[in-house]
Amino acid sequence: MELGGNLADAPQDAPRLSRRAAQVRDAALTLWARNSYRGTTMKDLAEAVGLRVPSLYNHIGSKEELLEEIMFSTMNELLEKYDAATTGTSDPAVRLRLGTEAHVLFQSAHQREAFIGNREIVSLPPASRQRLVQLRDDYEDRFRQTIEDGAARGIFHVRSQQLATYAVLGMCNSVAAWFDPGGPLSVEEVAREYGLLSLQLAGYRGETQSRPR
Amino acid sequence: MELGGNLADAPQDAPRLSRRAAQVRDAALTLWARNSYRGTTMKDLAEAVGLRVPSLYNHIGSKEELLEEIMFSTMNELLEKYDAATTGTSDPAVRLRLGTEAHVLFQSAHQREAFIGNREIVSLPPASRQRLVQLRDDYEDRFRQTIEDGAARGIFHVRSQQLATYAVLGMCNSVAAWFDPGGPLSVEEVAREYGLLSLQLAGYRGETQSRPR
DNA sequence: CCTACCGATCGGTAGG
DNA sequence: CCTACCGATCGGTAGG
Structure with a gap:
């Protein structure tokens, strides 16, 4: 695991996120912008970050x-x-x-x-x-x-x-x-x-x- | 729910629609504009025109x-x-x-x-x-x-x-x-x-x- | 125009 | 982080 580097890239206004949480958020931005919020499933989001759906909930509330x-x-x-x-x-x-x-x-x-x-x-x-x-x-x-x-x-x-x-x-x-x-x-x-x-x-x-x- | 008057109000450019079909289309416009296409269910649409869901399919393909x-x-x-x-x-x-x-x-x-x-x-x-x-x-x-x-x-x-x-x-x-x-x-x-x-x-x-x- | 019903998929949880 | 699973709901069809 690398130390730092990603912390510096994280948006400063958002609450500080773990590397995974930031990945999930970033993937959501891309998918939601392209296919809309309701047109994107949690499965789509999980696949975009290489996880299974339940694991997403370790990083987001809902x-x-x-x-x-x-x-x-x-x-x-x-x-x-x-x-x-x-x-x-x-x-x-x-x-x-x-x-x-x-x-x-x-x-x-x-x-x-x-x-x-x-x-x-x-x-x-x-x-x-x-x-x-x-x-x-x-x-x-x-x-x-x-x-x-x-x-x-x-x-x-x-x-x-x-x-x-x-x-x-x-x-x-x-x-x-x-x-x-x-x-x-x-x-x-x-x-x-x-x-x-x-x-x-x-x-x-x-x-x-x-x-x- | 209004009765009649709808034929005269129907848009002329669209293919001519039965009274019911025009009602369904009109309700879809209202609901989709307010809650988005994906945020509106066929049940919402059916209720808006006073029908059950299956009856909608007598007037639209899908x-x-x-x-x-x-x-x-x-x-x-x-x-x-x-x-x-x-x-x-x-x-x-x-x-x-x-x-x-x-x-x-x-x-x-x-x-x-x-x-x-x-x-x-x-x-x-x-x-x-x-x-x-x-x-x-x-x-x-x-x-x-x-x-x-x-x-x-x-x-x-x-x-x-x-x-x-x-x-x-x-x-x-x-x-x-x-x-x-x-x-x-x-x-x-x-x-x-x-x-x-x-x-x-x-x-x-x-x-x-x-x-x- | 309805009742009854369906396969698919949704967001999300249990439990480890 | 996963497998297994769930209740709810989706759009739509069968059949009358």
Whole structure:
């Protein structure tokens, strides 16, 4: 058995997991993103990590618990990344751009998590589903407030701030559905371009051909 | 449970269905949109229309066949609506706007179909899944070509035409996820605003405060 | 349109 | 970590 190495690779936001537990979680991300949560059986998951089904339960509480852990840790990490990227800036254009970049960076760097997070809310039990929707609403509020602020200052030009908010988020969320790590554009290039597209969408009339920081 | 009135309300593009068959299809749309295809059992569906499970099979071939019928008729109707709205116009700005309007109109007027269409591709058997992805790609091409055309003419200003295409479609597809028929905005108002947002997203610098037709 | 029924498979447990 | 096993439920059929 090797000592360390894997510990360093483990995601920092999730509770510290054993090597096996991390393997199970990782396989679940891959299978659930590809075939959906309900379309994936515990047998599929066991085979993906080279175990029998009962052994999985040494590492997870249940299929549903694993889904909840993934959904909430993903949403919480997204909130953290967004807040880290935008604190300290008050200019709505800069905030919208940095927030979009953080969001898209997350969506493409944690593609499976984001894709599952977008699609599997319906698979959560009602109580945790409600809590997650609340977190998502809190997240949406950040964008909405930025857009309202920019519109009030005459920096953004939209006819409905609510629709512009949905439009920006819809645009950003779809990244997880098509991003190809082997494609021509890196995570950073995509994030950067989306930051500019957000500004254009919001009717920002400043320069978007170069970085307006 | 309502009696009659259903024939008049039946979608015209789908093969003509008996009253019962239309009821079953309609209930499937509601349940699948709310709880997902795999999260809905045939028992749920039977109860929704006041039948026992075996009786459903007098009206549908199988659960999977019903999904395929819904997914393909939805995609085909979307293609028709898009083409009907955009034929005869060559100006990329007008095409992008009219195409977006047609798309969003469809997404909000056929919300359940659109939502299922967006999410359940993974639930189709591999062969029909491939065919549907092909149709979706054909649909995306229409937007891509319009954006490329507009960029070539210097009407649109984006740094990646591919990303702008994904952004427009992502923005539009999300409408089915939040649209509320009882909300403040009508289907037509949402479509119109999204048409303008598409132009802004694409970096169109003409007037978007009033209708530029 | 129903009752009766079925093989397959589901997530998960017992017990070592 | 495994073998053996389980109750529940799945989509669907037989037969009238």
